[in-house]
Amino acid sequence: MKKITAISVQKKNPNRVNIYLDGEFAFGVARITAAWLKNGDELTDEKIAKLLAEDSLEWAFQQAMLFLSYRARSEKEIRQNLRKHEMSEEVIEHTLERLRKAGLANDSDFARMWVENRGTFRPRSKKALAIELRQKGLNDEVIQDSLSGVDEESLAYETGLKRATRFKGYEWAEFRKKLSEFLARRGFSYPVIAPIVSRIWNETRDDMQYYEDEDIT
Secondary structure (H helix, E strand, O other): OEEEEEEEEOOOOOOEEEEEEOOEEEEEEEOOOOOOOOOOOEEOHHHHHHHHHHHHHHHHHHHHHHHHOOOOOOHHHHHHHHHHOOOOHHHHHHHHHHHHHOOOOOHHHHHHHHHHHHHHHOOOOHHHHHHHHHHOOOOHHHHHHHHOOOOHHHHHHHHHHHHHHHHOOOOHHHHHHHHHHHHHHOOOOHHHHHHHHHHHHHHHOOOOOOOOHHHOO
């Protein structure tokens, strides 16, 4: 048995405390983990091991919460982050389950948020979005569900219309080339790009010089 002789808040991290046993520093734990401890308590090796195990779980959860504070994450991203901090797989799975129960880890919600965010700030084709979501570790069922409401033609049109302002004054051939290349980089296919480029050209030309889809080669 070892006796707690001091409990002090860590200077660099006020959310953690240092535990001293028999007059010597023994270990550091989260304040929430040590909430029930006080000077004079005696700890067996078994109690110390349990305390450290609980602290590992709490530390992993707090690390995950910090990681999620910047933006939503997929479960794969959370796992990868915790592995970087050398968490055991058992601790990682326990943390993910805790996050799921709190509604903080949900791949379906993440996928929908990702698609909505892309559509607003950096539009992509369905194919490109599917690749991104697959890289995030999402399965095909979740991906297809998140993309079910995406109107690719409308998305390509809105994306191209915003970009077309940079090509004001271009002749048709150069306009077509620049805008088609831009939309292709966003993952849109030729059958989608061709009519969209013609439509945007026709709608934005002051001289109303029209080009039909079949003119695009």
